[in-house]
Amino acid sequence: MTQPYRPDAALSARWLLDVLDAPATWRELSALAEHADADLTRQVLEEAATFVHEVVAPLNRVGDETGARWHDGAVTMPPGFRDAYQAFWRAGWPALSAPPALGGQGLPVALEFVLYEWLSAANHGWTMAPGLLHGAVECLRHHASPALQARYLPQLVSGEWLATMALTEPHAGSDLGLVRTRATPAGDDGYRIEGTKIFISGGEHDLTDNIVHLVLARLPDAPPGPKGLSLLLAPKWLPDGRRNAIVCERIEAKMGLHASPTCVLRFDGAEGWLVGAPHQGLAAMFVMMNAARLHVALQGIGLLDAAWQKAHAYAHERRQMRAPQRRDPAQAADPIIDHPAVQRLLDTQRAWIDTGRLLAYRTALALDVAHHHPDGARRQAAQRWCALITPVLKAAWTEQAFHGASDCLQVFGGHGYVREWGIEQIVRDARVTMIYEGTNEIQAQDLLLRKTLPDGGAALAALLRELQADAPADAAWHAGAQRLHALLTRLAAADEAQRLALWPVAGDFLRAVALTLMGWARARLGRHDAAWDSEVGAAFDRWVWPEQAWRCEMVERALG
């Protein structure tokens, strides 16, 4: 009944290479010039698509139904998961975009983005395991001592070992300043960690021979609040072969994502080493967190595409009732794809997936530029894009993943509510993406209160101008962009009372920005593909774009 997810490698290659002209960007970057070319990109994407479809996607259902199982501190992953993961890292997939100096293949970040979007679509639960690798590598590269890097980076770059992010405690979720876990110097260069962490994805499993935990904790002399947090590395197995004092007390029973063990970890004087300077843990952790947020955005896009694939196939197959324009008068009923409500629903998801993809790919190119461009101004502009778009992509596309997957479930009628077709699993799995790595409300606050109001919207205005210069003449889109510009001007002039009134519309503001960015992507895709323009593009104009004005209006109303 339920077909494994099938990525479209040719489409992703075309959008990356032609619509976004990635090679033009890569040619400017000496680090990538020798690794990145169109043929290699196409070839890697084809191989990735095959791996995703043949190895990872078929395990999605068993992951949900069997789930990860805890027994006496050990976690057994669903059948087939370990083999698939071992094949994954041995084939070099985790090292795709890692620097060659660290043993990576040095390919553009875009290839990693495409790979992880597909993996998430195919099997969200399985993909949680390697999902944090890239962020952990970045975090250690930039903050860990050379000795610690030498001991752990090779296995994390290759993916032979997996990593976790151990932040949350029962009383400290969004508010990491409340963290109580303690790390005490142990005489040597190490520390002993005491405390309990919850919601640790992949905190324990049998996929790999070691697990590297990155743990937020307080040193004895730490000031209270977020400025007293330090980051420590604590492995499951110590370098001398002893088991570290880290106990998986239980795993959570969750709404979805059953294949990913969400662990309660007790650190019983576990041995660890400091990553970065004392009390500077949050900065080090945020390197990992930002990577993770973009990763969650990719999950959102992927899950929505997975839901759309199922619903689109079903809508062509299932016949019920007469559509207003009959396709087959000889048949007793028309395919439900011919029913206008179904068409609108599916086209709307397509518009979100496609514009989200284009924005994600552009963000991947920006990451390459931010890392490698010789011109500091270009690096800075690319960093600005990444900083602004991270909360937008994370919040807007995870919200759409859940609501859009639920819409896709609706296409199945009662059949969508039973497990048989696999669509309800996507709805359950997708729900958590709106929560983890910073709830969507936190993303909205990040965009408005941290990244827009402090500079009077200057960075966002600059980003908008960049897109306007780049966008084809589309009167409706330019009018929308201008309305957002005008709103930024008003935000810059807001007094204290107005700023307070903005808090509850932070989500509307984020959505207004998301829709404006989507409008740019829609124009860009429409210019490159006439068929897309007249189908998905036209649906975007009718069913998605009007919301941009409404969201701007909600923020304007709050300003009074």
Added chain:
Amino acid sequence: MTQPYRPDAALSARWLLDVLDAPATWRELSALAEHADADLTRQVLEEAATFVHEVVAPLNRVGDETGARWHDGAVTMPPGFRDAYQAFWRAGWPALSAPPALGGQGLPVALEFVLYEWLSAANHGWTMAPGLLHGAVECLRHHASPALQARYLPQLVSGEWLATMALTEPHAGSDLGLVRTRATPAGDDGYRIEGTKIFISGGEHDLTDNIVHLVLARLPDAPPGPKGLSLLLAPKWLPDGRRNAIVCERIEAKMGLHASPTCVLRFDGAEGWLVGAPHQGLAAMFVMMNAARLHVALQGIGLLDAAWQKAHAYAHERRQMRAPQRRDPAQAADPIIDHPAVQRLLDTQRAWIDTGRLLAYRTALALDVAHHHPDGARRQAAQRWCALITPVLKAAWTEQAFHGASDCLQVFGGHGYVREWGIEQIVRDARVTMIYEGTNEIQAQDLLLRKTLPDGGAALAALLRELQADAPADAAWHAGAQRLHALLTRLAAADEAQRLALWPVAGDFLRAVALTLMGWARARLGRHDAAWDSEVGAAFDRWVWPEQAWRCEMVERALG
């Protein structure tokens, strides 16, 4: 962690008796004059609230976790379910609003509405069992032969036996015209039924000693399509004590509502009797269907209130981060209820619940008037209200139940995604209400294509005028009502191409109507309760009402 749902009997009594002045309506109806008074209403609601809170609500969790279990054709309900049901019918709750001539208590329909809203909030799965009783009684009263009524009505009125609605077949969901089940005259006054029905809620269980199935089937001489459907009654146990040839082949594994067995029933030459005239089955079934649709609307309101209760309590208890206006500077963090995004989220659900409740109670009064008023014009106006509001309440409040419950889950952060707090169960349970008894897309088509376009919007315009006459002077609401009036005028004048363009915005139209009705309820509640006016009412104005204009705009755009 998770508290059983607690109804607020005093609030419901006040809204019914004071805000809507129900006694003024009841006094005009001789059938109710002796049964309905304010003290009795308060007393019944108090007792109902106690039963719901103490007997039914505590079984919600076990219902989800144990679920209904199928073995060899028999279904075992979760622990405690049978005892609770036996207590329920023996206490007379199913017969609350049934006519005294049939053994009922003859109380106003509003009491039954309030009871079922609470039951659904407390335990949606359990409430599925008695949920169809009222519709089955109405269907048999109006369509079954006196002999059939005598044999089955008393046990269905009392609730000693339960009923099902056996419509759907694998290839015939929304489209009942495709039904293939056959009924062949059996020589006596009965028929033999052959066919397989799916998605039969409560098709088999151990709650009662008999189950009465109402089955849509075709007689041998039936014309094709919906005009060839007949309705038959087929009991699990026949009057002479034999087991009828009805086999429960399996129950579905579903996203939620685990406590309600969704059965595949095979009719193997089952014995049954015709309800109503041959080929007139759909009309008879629609008596049941309309009652069921209102019932589903009550589920939506109830589930949303259950989700709000949980999230509201948690938001007062949980402290994370600093709110813009600190409540307790001495504490390390503020309660999350002080965070504006959380306030907006909770107030929005409250506005939906409260306005939905008032509209549902008003609908219950309209049902009383439609059944009992001596003046034919008053009966007709009440019927018009019920016909128009049924799809609106069903679609808009079930959509809000799911999305609003998901919003309430968000208040819990990661804790909402684990089962512990019971909030994710509400999201899973609520999802099906958007599908069953006619998908929300079908409700939107019903409102626009069947109940608005054919009479040029006359009935809806009359209903609007009725509300306008009744609503206090609220400039924003009257402006919204006028915009909807203007839209109805344009709809009446729409040409063929415009009518076609309206299909995909049927959902926007339904939502525009829902919001307009909510605006009336908001004005009415605000006038009666100053505290409500300044809290929930003000939140309604800010966060809910603007959508009315946007939805009107979407329909206007489609008209071109």
